[in-house]
Amino acid sequence: MVTIVSSATCHHYHEAEVDAAVLQAIDLLGGIGSFVSPGMTVLLKPNLLTGADPQKAVTTHPMVVASIARLLTASGCRVVIADSPGAGTRYTPSSLKKAYERSGYTPLAAIPGVHLNEDVSHTTIPSPEGRVVKRFLVISPAVAADVIISLSKPKTHLLTTYTGAVKNLFGVVPGHEKSAFHSRFPEAEGFSEMLLDLHGAIVPVLHLMDAVVGMEGNGPLSGTPVPVGLILASRNPHALDRVACRITGIPETLVPTLSVAEDRGLIEGEISIIGDDPAHLAIPPFRLPDTARSAGLMMKISRKVLARFQRGSRVLLPYPAVMASACIGCGACVRICPVHAASIREYRAVIDLSLCIRCYCCHESCEVAAIQLRQGSLSCIILGRRQ
Ligand code: SF4
Ligand code: SF4
Incomplete structure (x- = not known):
């Protein structure tokens, strides 16, 4: 067909x-x-x-x-x-x-x-x-x-x-x-x-x-x-x-x-x-998101198995980090976070990584780009990449 x-x-x-x-x-x-x-x-x-x-x-x-x-x-x-x-x-x-x-x-x-x-x-x-x-x-x-x-x-x-x-x-x-x-x-x-x-x-x-x-x-x-x-x-x-x-x-x-x-x-x-x-x-290849290298690595090993270990840690998947100086405390990330890992404290967003499931909705929701993605420490070693 x-x-x-x-x-x-x-x-x-x-x-x-x-x-x-x-x-x-x-x-x-x-x-x-x-x-x-x-x-x-x-x-x-x-x-x-x-x-x-x-x-x-x-x-x-x-x-x-x-x-x-x-x-x-x-x-x-x-x-x-x-x-x-x-x-x-x-x-x-x-x-x-x-x-x-x-x-x-x-x-x-x-x-x-x-x-x-x-x-x-x-x-x-x-x-x-x-x-x-x-x-x-x-x-x-x-x-x-x-x-x-x-x-x-x-x-x-x-x-x-x-x-x-x-x-x-x-x-x-x-x-x-x-x-x-x-x-x-x-x-x-x-x-x-x-x-x-x-x-x-x-x-x-x-x-x-x-x-x-x-x-x-x-x-x-x-x-x-x-x-x-x-x-x-x-x-x-x-x-x-x-x-x-x-x-x-x-x-x-x-x-x-x-x-x-x-x-x-x-x-x-x-x-x-x-x-x-x-x-x-002749379009040059799109630059991939920061999460893609980790995704490729993990797909080879089995994301499902690794997900059990990465959750709550900073080891493998990139994690969201709030830049307090850029955050305007609008609360969009708090509203969208499906597991209530994001909250507002003293007018700034904070993220509890022990709850975070790495869905990146908060990054997607932040209109002032106050949420960055940082590679986990083990990923940095494996990928030879510094934060
Ligand atoms: S969406 Fe961005 S600016 Fe709004 S509270 Fe969250 S981190 Fe701060
Ligand atoms: S990545 Fe997803 S689970 Fe983690 S803080 Fe952001 S919205 Fe919540």
């Missing part, structure tokens, strides 16, 4: 260039009419991790969201743009409004037929085929829509090495329910099993990726934007992620969502890239 991933060159977030690339990527898969019908309500699910300037490449660029929204409304669809930000952000109308404003999404509501979601209710859905999760709490617009189109962003990720099409769907889990999953699945493999169960319960009809600019380093919040120059699309999120990893030089062996998908037989056979050949872009 051949799985198709379409590719369209797009170097800038200029309206005409983005429109042409989005149209090309979708036309190569059969056109927008093969995914939606007139009268449908379509949920666009961008990566709205937090309210962030679009130039930081944290979020799906509003120009890409606007482009597909216009394409859908021209096809007679009603469009709802919805996501539940992560990064310790409360899922409330006011925090959503702030995230829309900061990410440049507010003007999207002015497009006729487009609605920026303000409904913060949630609904439980079954996951009968789920291997590790049998039901999910999800934001109500994800259930109310006739179809979902995922709009992801290729970025490095401290826990899962890479985030793209598969991880983007985690945004339908509301607010702090996300922390519960981090607590329940502290290791990247278990977390990835959960993500794939979520994809069994909620199935977007199309996965479009804003790879005009990606993120390398300590993503998904504090990495460095890197030009890639592509809009990618596929019906299969795993094939899309595999292609994105190959384009950005992220080793697939370090991406547990891909390993789990392969184990489940979700990316069997050949992947065919149609459209513009990404090879002509």
